[in-house]
Amino acid sequence: MEQTLRGPEASKAVQDSGWRFLLGSLRASVPVGSLAEATALAADAVAVCGEQADGHLRVDARPDRVVFTLQSVEQAAVTTLDVELALRITTTADRSGLATEPDIGTAAPRSVQxxxxxxxxxxxxxxxxxxxxxxxxxxxxxxxxxxxxxxxxxxxxxxxxxxxxxxxxxxxxxxxxxxxxxxxxxxxxxxxxxxxxxxxxxxxxxxxxxxxxxxxxxxxxxxxxxxxx
Structure with missing residues (x-):
């Protein structure tokens, strides 16, 4: 059964996968090398989320990165399903040689906000x-x-x-x-x-x-x- 998660629960559930809890949503920024790579990753993420994608996933695909946001549209909050979808997307990114870990090096002074x-x-x-x-x-x-x-x-x-x-x-x-x-x-x-x-x-x-x-x-x-x- 899908349950709403409070901040500490949501943050702890995804922290090791590189996602971060921000204002009632889970977010991850994945560096990519081209817009083609970005759109391919976005398509893979939608596919692994399946029929839940429309009600939970938002994607901002750009030539240098893809920013994923997960939140239950119906509940306007993070749920256990959002956590499950985040882990699916991380696995998909890993298979493509990409990572949902925060990119906070000199080339990218921040991750998500x-x-x-x-x-x-x-x-x-x-x-x-x-x-x-x-x-x-x-x-x-x-x-x-x-x-x-x-x-x-x-x-x-x-x-x-x-x-x-x-x-x-x-x-x-x-x-x-x-x-x-x-x-x-x-x-x-x-x-x-x-x-x-x-x-x-x-x-x-x-x-x-x-x-x-x-x-x-x-x-x-x-x-x-x-x-x-």
Whole structure:
């Protein structure tokens, strides 16, 4: 029977196969040598997922890599079936001489990540329809309330979520980026940002998120699944 998995369960189940748990999904980036190789691997992955592919698998095939995302569309979460499909795809990649292990060498400074844009607002229900319309976005699966996140229906743009403010903060930016990274890559990403002139604003909620800022005070959060479940 297919069961929904919490973050620690999902992460542990696929960690040794190179997949990473990010924002309710399993993701893997596989380096390839050509678009032909990418599309061939994508086709193999769809084949091994069988009839479950349409309800769980998304593929971004490019000349240098294939990024796989697994999540139950119906449940908007990672399930035991997603874990099974991830292991099938890893086996298929191995047979082709490819690997789902994270590629974080000098040629590829990161593996997988998810970008979200957070908008601080006093009246979330009042501004949400504007952002939904101007971006051509839709409600997130099973989340269509007046203060819920918005997502790109074709999966190309970052998700938008709204953070409740209690009072106006004209001295701070009202929009910031949330960069969700694999839990074992967070420290490296933060160190790189600090070395590039950034500063650490807060780590009180780490490892769920660290708040960083550039030289002018514009903020970005590096986030992981840890510290949330």
């Amino acid at each position: 998810v970008l979200e844009i957070a908008i601080d607002a006093l009246d979330i229900a009042g501004i949400r329809p504007f952002w939904k319309a101007v971006l051509g976005y839709v409600d997130e699966a099973d989340a269509n309330g007046p203060e819920d996140p918005l997502v790109d229906p074709v999966g190309q743009g970052p998700a938008i979520w709204f953070q409740q403010m209690n009072q106006a903060r004209p001295q701070r930016n009202r929009i910031h980026f949330d960069v969700s990274v694999p839990h074992d890559e967070a420290a490296r990403r933060i160190d790189a940002a600090l070395a590039a002139g950034g500063r650490l604003v807060s780590a009180t909620r780490a490892p769920a998120f660290w708040v960083l800022a550039d030289l002018e005070g514009n903020e970005a959060c590096v986030t992981t699944w840890q510290g949330r479940d």
